[in-house]
Amino acid sequence: MKAYALLGGPTNLWPKNIKQTLKNVQDDLIVGVDRGALFLEEMGILPDLAMGDFDSLQKNDLAWIENSVPDVRYSNPVKDWTDSELMLRTVFQDYHIDHLTIFGATGGRLDHFLINLFMLLNPVVRPYAEKVSLIDMQNVVCFFNAGKHVISKREDYPYIGLASLSTIQDFSIQGARYELKNYSSNYPRVFSSNEFLPGSKAFEISFKDGLVAAIYSKDIDRFHNL
Amino acid sequence: MKAYALLGGPTNLWPKNIKQTLKNVQDDLIVGVDRGALFLEEMGILPDLAMGDFDSLQKNDLAWIENSVPDVRYSNPVKDWTDSELMLRTVFQDYHIDHLTIFGATGGRLDHFLINLFMLLNPVVRPYAEKVSLIDMQNVVCFFNAGKHVISKREDYPYIGLASLSTIQDFSIQGARYELKNYSSNYPRVFSSNEFLPGSKAFEISFKDGLVAAIYSKDIDRFHNL
Numbered sequence: 001m002k003a004y005a006l007l008g009g010p011t012n013l014w015p016k017n018i019k020q021t022l023k024n025v026q027d028d029l030i031v032g033v034d035r036g037a038l039f040l041e042e043m044g045i046l047p048d049l050a051m052g053d054f055d056s057l058q059k060n061d062l063a064w065i066e067n068s069v070p071d072v073r074y075s076n077p078v079k080d081w082t083d084s085e086l087m088l089r090t091v092f093q094d095y096h097i098d099h100l101t102i103f104g105a106t107g108g109r110l111d112h113f114l115i116n117l118f119m120l121l122n123p124v125v126r127p128y129a130e131k132v133s134l135i136d137m138q139n140v141v142c143f144f145n146a147g148k149h150v151i152s153k154r155e156d157y158p159y160i161g162l163a164s165l166s167t168i169q170d171f172s173i174q175g176a177r178y179e180l181k182n183y184s185s186n187y188p189r190v191f192s193s194n195e196f197l198p199g200s201k202a203f204e205i206s207f208k209d210g211l212v213a214a215i216y217s218k219d220i221d222r223f224h225n226l
Numbered sequence: 227m228k229a230y231a232l233l234g235g236p237t238n239l240w241p242k243n244i245k246q247t248l249k250n251v252q253d254d255l256i257v258g259v260d261r262g263a264l265f266l267e268e269m270g271i272l273p274d275l276a277m278g279d280f281d282s283l284q285k286n287d288l289a290w291i292e293n294s295v296p297d298v299r300y301s302n303p304v305k306d307w308t309d310s311e312l313m314l315r316t317v318f319q320d321y322h323i324d325h326l327t328i329f330g331a332t333g334g335r336l337d338h339f340l341i342n343l344f345m346l347l348n349p350v351v352r353p354y355a356e357k358v359s360l361i362d363m364q365n366v367v368c369f370f371n372a373g374k375h376v377i378s379k380r381e382d383y384p385y386i387g388l389a390s391l392s393t394i395q396d397f398s399i400q401g402a403r404y405e406l407k408n409y410s411s412n413y414p415r416v417f418s419s420n421e422f423l424p425g426s427k428a429f430e431i432s433f434k435d436g437l438v439a440a441i442y443s444k445d446i447d448r449f450h451n452l
Contacts (some may be wrong), residue, residue, distance in 0.1 A: 010446075082418065107333065109443040110365045111387025111418040117340075118389075121413040139336045161337025163344075166413035167393065187347040187392035187437075188414060192308065192337040211413075217335040220236075 002028040003097040005087055006047075007104035007116060008035030008056075013136045018103055019043050029095055033087050036104050037065050051075065051090065052083050081122075082115050088125040088132070099131050106136045117141075121166055121211055129211060140216040148206040151176075153196045157216035161192040168210030175203035228254040229323040231313055232273075233330035233342060234261030234282075239362045244329055245269050255321055259313050262330050263291050277301065277316065278309050307348075308341050314351040314358070325357045332362040343367075347392055347437055355437060366442040374432040377402075379422045383442035387418040394436030401429035 004022060015021075022030060022045050032040045034052030038061050050069040053076065054062050066072055073090065075083050084105075091097050105116035120129045120143050129143035140157060151160065164171060165188050173180040177195035196203065205212065230248060241247075248256060248271050258266045260278030264287050276295040279302065280288050292298055299316065301309050310331075317323050331342035346355045346369050355369035366383060377386065390397060391414050399406040403421035422429065431438065 082416070106336065108364060108446070109385060109387075109441070110332065110367060111385070111389060111416055111441040111443060114343075114387075114389050114414075114416045114441075115418055118414045118416055121415070138334060141336060159335060159337070161335070161340075163337060163340050186412075188340075188344050189347070190308070190337055190341045190344055192341055215335070215337040215340075217337060220334070 001095065001097050002099045002101070003031055003091045003095065004028065005031040005033055005091070005100060005102045006036035006040055007033045007084070007102060008039070008052075009104040009112065009116075009136075010107040011039060011104070013107040013138075014103055015135050015137050019045075029091065029097060031087060031091060032065075032069070033083055033104075037069065039104065041065075041068075049073070049090070049095075051087050082119060084116050084119040085122050085125060088119060088122075088128060092125065092128045092131070097131075100128075100133070102132065102134045103136070105134050106139065117213070118165065126211065138217055138220050142214045142216075144205070144212045144214065146207055146209050148204065150202050150204055151214055153201045154216050157218050158195075159192075159215075159217045160194050160196070161190055161215040161217070162194065162205065163190040163213040163215060164188055164207075165211045165213055168212070169208040171205070171207040171210070171212070173203065173205050175200065227321065227323050228325045228327070229257055229317045229321065230254065231257040231259055231317070231326060231328045232262035232266055233259045233310070233328060234265070234278075235330040235338065235342075235362075236333040237265060237330070239333040239364075240329055241361050241363050245271075255317065255323060257313060257317060258291075258295070259309055259330075263295065265330065267291075267294075275299070275316070275321075277313050308345060310342050310345040311348050311351060314345060314348075314354060318351065318354045318357070323357075326354075326359070328358065328360045329362070331360050332365065343439070344391065352437065364443055364446050368440045368442075370431070370438045370440065372433055372435050374430065376428050376430055377440055379427045380442050383444050384421075385418075385441075385443045386420050386422070387416055387441040387443070388420065388431065389416040389439040389441060390414055390433075391437045391439055394438070395434040397431070397433040397436070397438070399429065399431050401426065 030047045031049045032047040037050040040047050049071045050065050051073045106113050129145050134141040167186045169184045171183040256273045257275045258273040263276040266273050273295050275297040276291050277299045355371050360367040393412045395410045397409040
């Protein structure tokens with residue numbers, strides 16, 4: 001079973017096909033996190049699971065969630081786990097899903113976005129990192145734990161950046177336009193704007209410790225609206 | 227002397243008063259980084275310094291920059307330093323500025339945003355971290371090196387999140403709604419949605435190692451446009 005989670009980030013950054021994607025879901029799990037549960041309702045989609053502290057919601061919205069959603073889980077604002085981390089733990093450990101696609105994770109409040117980016121660093125959920133994709137209208141982010149990995153080209157995404165999100169050892173990039181050899185660091189760093197070689201559809205990365213985000217991206221013309 | 231830098235991020239995330247702010251600059255330094263230099267031209271503002279590899283610009287745009295901007299510095303795409311890091315080094319080490327406000331650093335391609343967030347982790351520019359602010363329409367981000375610091379309330383920004391951007395030791399938050407005591411970690415983590423106590427205009431943070439971003443944020447209604 002796969003899962004699709006909608007978080008509370010700005011709706012104008014959603015990928016264009018999000019509504020159709022979620023409407024087409026049959027046997028897979030749909031999760032609404034905090035305000036994301038409400039966004040699902042507004043699209044006419046009933047989530048299977050809703051999570052959050054729901055403190056920003058109006059009473060009637062919360063009532064709709066509590067009356068309609070089969071599994072509602074409340075988080076506490078005074079907590080060690082963020083809503084996003086709790087969501088990851090729940091879908092992988094309770095629902096045993098095989099893959100999670102996350103929408104609504106980017107933009108808006110930067111502390112919210114960083115929570116959604118850094119959540120996979122939590123050692124309890126880090127083992128699931130390679131089963132998670134984070135998607136908005138301009139970016140697709142995949143995560144990799146230590147080891148050797150193939151980074152495959154995605155049509156329509158001309159740019160590929162690799163972000164080391166914590167300490168890393170012996171990070172190498174082989175077979176791409178810009179190679180890297182045995183880079184080690186105790187702080188995050190981004191290797192941006194790499195490219196697939198002409199005719200090539202993949203390159204290889206390897207590292208001994210750390211968490212790497214592969215960020216596929218494309219340009220969006222409409223942002224230039226002076 | 228202060229400096230204002232405009233980076234190439236999406237223009238629809240700029241703070242509302244950016245044009246007026248930059249038009250009012252008299253003796254301070256205005257910097258355009260890559261496409262940001264062009265955005266300045268389009269606003270009728272001549273930067274004092276332009277930096278970047280300029281590889282995404284049309285020939286006539288680059289010609290305008292080369293003919294009008296007093297100090298143009300070219301970066302190389304095959305490089306150890308990102309454009310943002312080079313910009314920091316230049317304004318602080320060559321122009322000896324006292325404070326840098328950065329616009330156009332957020333949104334769009336996530337690898338670009340993360341470069342702009344992580345740039346201050348570079349040990350060469352980290353000493354300048356506390357002199358840098360990163361501002362978009364919804365967020366103000368300030369940076370702190372190890373030590374004891376007062377986090378002051380900013381009017382119009384109801385939320386305050388604290389993000390540890392790398393390894394950190396003995397991170398404590400005192401006098402805020404949610405306190406923290408001697409948190410240590412070897413990976414980044416965000417302590418989001420904290421609050422100033424009623425009647426209080428400040429709280430204190432301290433830590434022994436690491437770099438902390440204080441993220442002030444507010445809600446923007448227009449993002450909810452289903």
